[in-house]
Amino acid sequence: xxxxxxxxxxxxxxxxxxxxxxxxxxxxxxxxxxxxxxxxxxxxxxxxxxxxxxxxxxxxxxxxxxxxxxxxxxxxxxxxxxxxxxxxxxxxxxxxxxxxxxxxxxxxxxxxxxxxxxxxxxxxxxxxxxxxxxxxxxxxxxxxxxxxxxxxxxxxxxxxxxxxxxxxxxxxxxxxxxxxxxxxxxxxxxxxxxxxxxxxxxxxxxxxxxxxxxxxxxxxxxxxxxxxxxxxxxxxxxxxxxxxxxxxxxxxxxxxxxxxxxxxxxxxxxxxxxxxxxxxxxxxxxxxxxxxxxxxxxxxxxxxxxxxxxxxxxxxxxxxxxxxxxxxxxxxxxxxxxxxxxxxxxxxxxxxxxxxxx
Numbered sequence: 001x002x003x004x005x006x007x008x009x010x011x012x013x014x015x016x017x018x019x020x021x022x023x024x025x026x027x028x029x030x031x032x033x034x035x036x037x038x039x040x041x042x043x044x045x046x047x048x049x050x051x052x053x054x055x056x057x058x059x060x061x062x063x064x065x066x067x068x069x070x071x072x073x074x075x076x077x078x079x080x081x082x083x084x085x086x087x088x089x090x091x092x093x094x095x096x097x098x099x100x101x102x103x104x105x106x107x108x109x110x111x112x113x114x115x116x117x118x119x120x121x122x123x124x125x126x127x128x129x130x131x132x133x134x135x136x137x138x139x140x141x142x143x144x145x146x147x148x149x150x151x152x153x154x155x156x157x158x159x160x161x162x163x164x165x166x167x168x169x170x171x172x173x174x175x176x177x178x179x180x181x182x183x184x185x186x187x188x189x190x191x192x193x194x195x196x197x198x199x200x201x202x203x204x205x206x207x208x209x210x211x212x213x214x215x216x217x218x219x220x221x222x223x224x225x226x227x228x229x230x231x232x233x234x235x236x237x238x239x240x241x242x243x244x245x246x247x248x249x250x251x252x253x254x255x256x257x258x259x260x261x262x263x264x265x266x267x268x269x270x271x272x273x274x275x276x277x278x279x280x281x282x283x284x285x286x287x288x289x290x291x292x293x294x295x296x297x298x299x300x301x302x303x304x305x306x307x308x309x310x311x312x313x314x315x316x317x318x319x320x321x322x323x324x325x326x327x328x329x330x331x332x333x334x335x336x337x338x339x340x341x342x343x344x345x346x347x348x349x350x351x352x353x354x355x356x357x358x
Contacts, residue, residue, distance in 0.1 A: 048126025
């Protein structure tokens with residue numbers, strides 16, 4: 001039976017014999033007593049959370065959860081539950097004698113939220129005590145938990161982080177389309193779209209000379225630009241070379257990390273597109289380009305539409321506003337591994353924030 005403690009807004013979820021058998025089967029594959037107990041309790045916490053979300057009609061996928069991998073069970077202290085298209089919930093077990101839990105460092109990021117699940121002494125039930133969305137430290141006490149009553153509200157407003165590191169592995173959500181797929185090539189203005197076969201060699205040579213490099217003589221223009229992307233540390237030159245290559249060879253494998261998201265649904269009659277481009281660097285950093293386009297027939301952005309960069313605490317670190325007859329506005333930056341930030345697009349009283357993670 002499910003019991004609901006309305007005072008503390010906790011829910012007790014029964015754990016069946018089959019749940020305990022599954023947890024035991026995972027635990028028996030571990031090499032130490034500590035890992036055996038850890039995996040057993042982690043699995044029960046995840047199963048309790050999974051049963052709860054099933055009752056709410058919220059889709060889950062146990063097999064896509066990271067903790068369902070034997071390798072992950074062996075290498076990490078992990079108790080996640082996959083919510084398709086949203087991400088992972090972390091379900092941390094505690095005993096009835098504990099009033100806090102310690103979140104392992106390996107799961108302190110890339111989580112929708114963190115639930116504390118109190119496992120009964122007989123292992124026949126898991127009580128969901130509440131959740132924390134953004135823990136400020138690895139130690140979470142019961143007093144810090146948000147009520148289950150607020151979870152559905154939180155989940156309805158949750159926007160998953162766009163994981164740009166997955167783009168490097170060609171794992172890109174289908175809503176982020178190529179410009180070619182949206183048939184935008186004739187509508188979008190590129191800085192070097194007017195480059196001709198006659199002017200191209202001189203332009204490539206100029207880019208090399210700007211960085212005091214010797215222009216290659218035995219390479220094609222495409223090969224020269226590809227080489228420049230790897231040779232120069234000047235990020236502006238790299239983006240200029242990328243712009244030209246996008247027009248010469250849109251499907252070039254070095255430049256496949258360019259996608260656009262149609263934001264028209266958020267801005268009424270103004271059909272706005274957010275383009276994100278990535279240029280990997282050799283030092284485990286990524287060069288990023290954020291560009292706003294008008295996707296409609298007018299060809300120009302609405303004056304006053306604003307592109308703002310937000311840090312992890314949602315403090316702005318850049319802001320660019322469209323003027324009359326701007327066909328696009330853009331910003332470039334460099335991000336390191338595991339950085340989180342947001343991009344805010346504002347027009348009048350309407351705004352949207354997209355959250356990113358590198």
